[in-house]
Amino acid sequence: MVKGKKISIEFLLITIALLFLGAMIYMPLLALLAEVVQGGWDVIVKTWHDRNFQSAVLLTILTAGIAVPLNTIFGLCTAWVLVRQRFPGRALVMTILDLPFSISPVVVGLMLVLLYGKHGWLGQIFDRFNIPIVFNLPGMVLATIFVSLPFVAREVMPILEEVGTAEEEAAKTLGASGWQTFWLVTVPNIKWGILYGVLLTNARAMGEFGAVSVLSGNILGKTQTLPLFIEEVYTNYQTGEAFAASLVLAMLALVTLVLKEWLSQKTGSGHRRIH
C-alpha cells in the first residue's frame, strides 16, 4: 500500500518534470527539425548557395577565430595572476570579471558604441587613422570578445587552485625557468580546463546576437554573422532559410554539449558548473 503510493508519486513527479522539459526544450528542437524536413532538400540547397548565408558563415568563423584565441591567452594570464598573486583590488577584479555574464548584451553593445563611436574616447583616435570600428567588423569582434571573455579564466581558476604550487616550486628548485615551468608543468595540469573554457568561449562567440547586432551595421552580406542572418531572414518571412540556418547553429550547440560531456568525464568535474 505505502509502496504503491510512493511509486505513484514518483511517476507523477517524473511526468511533470518531463512535461516541463518537453514543452520548453524538446518540442521546440523537434519542431525545428520537423520544419527543416518539411521544407525539403530544395530549401537546404537554396540556403547553402545563398551568398548572404555563405558570407554569414565565414564572418561567424572569422569573429570567433579572432576572439577565441585572444580570450584564451588572456584568460589564462588572468586566471594565473588571480590565483597565484595577491594584490590590492583582487576581489574587485574577480567581481568585474563576472560582469559580462550578467550585463545585458544590448548594454554591452551600447557601451562599445559609446567608446568606439565617432565621439567616443577611443573612436576619435581610430577615426583619425580612418579605421572604422562601430558598424563594422572590428566592432563586432570587440563585442564578441567582451561577451565571451570570462569563460577560460573561470574554468581554469578552480583547477589552478586545486593543483596547488608544489609541482611548480619543485620545477623551479630543479632549475627550470619561469616559461619552462609554465609550459611543462602548469599547462599540462590544467589542459582539460583550458579546453573546456575554449569550448564554452567558442559556443558563446559563434552564437552571440544582442551585442553583435548593435555593433553591426546590419548590411546584408557584409556585416552579418549567422545569428544576425537568422533573425533577418526570419523576420522577412523567409522561414525556410531561417530554419535551415538555425539547424546549423543548433548542431553546433549539440556538438558543444557532447564535447563538454566528454571533457567533464575526463576531468571528473566541471559537469555541474553553471554558466
Next chain:
Amino acid sequence: MVLYLLLMLFLPILTLFATGFSLPPDRFWSIATSNLAWATYGITISLALGSAVCNGVFGTLVAWVLVRYDFPGKKLIDASIDIPFALPTAVAGVVLTTVYSENGILGRLFAPGSPLGSLWGEEGLRLAFARPGVFIAMTFVSLPFVIRTVQPVLEDMEKEVEEAAWCLGASPATTFWYVIFPPLIPSILTGVALAFSRAVGEFGSVVIIAANLPFDDMVSSVLIFQRLEQFDYPGATVIGIMMLFLSVALLFVINLLQNWSSKSG
C-alpha cells in the same frame, strides 16, 4: 593582462557612466523615469521575476527527479538540461516562436476556439507576439540555473537523515518540508537570482518572440536597442545605466547567497 582587462572591460563600463552622468541631472532623471521607461521596467522585471519563480519551482522538481529517481533515458535528459545555455539566443527565439505561435504545436492549444483557449475568452490566449511569449523565452534561456545549483546539494544530502525522520514517524510530506526542503533553500534562491538576472537582460530570443509594442510587451533591452537604431544615444545610455545598476545589485545579492549556501552546505 591588466591592459587587456582595462581596455576590454573597465573602459567600456566607465564610458557608459561618463556619458550618462555628463547629462544634466534633471535630463537624466526625466529620461530614466519617462512613462515608456517605467513601462518597460515594469514589464521586464515582472516577467523576469515570474519566469525565475517558475524556474525555481520546476527546476527544483527536475533536480529532485534527476537525483532521486531512476528511469530510462535519465542520463540523456540530464545532459540535455544545458541546451538552453549552448543554443544561440537567436535560434531559441526562432524555434520558440514557431512552437508557441497561433499555428505552432503548443500555441494551437491556446488558439481561439480551442478548449484551452476558450478558458481565456473568445480571443484565446496569445502566446508568441505577446507577454506570455516573452515569459516563455525568459524561462527557456534561464532554465538550467536552478537545476544546476540544486542538483549538487541534493546529491550531497545524506539519506540517513531522511530515514531517521521516517523512523521517528514523520509522514513523507513532513519529511519533505521539515527535513529535505530547508537545506535546499539557499541553493534554490541562488539559482532563482541567477535566472532572474539572466532573464532581465535577455534580448535575442525576446526580441524575436515579442511583438515589441511599447507599453505592451516591450522590455528594457529592446527599448535600448530601438533608441540606438534611432541614434538617440542619451536615451539609450540612461536606460543602459539603470539596467547596469540592476545587474550589479543582483551580482551582489548572488554573491551573498552563494556564501550563504556554501556555509550551510
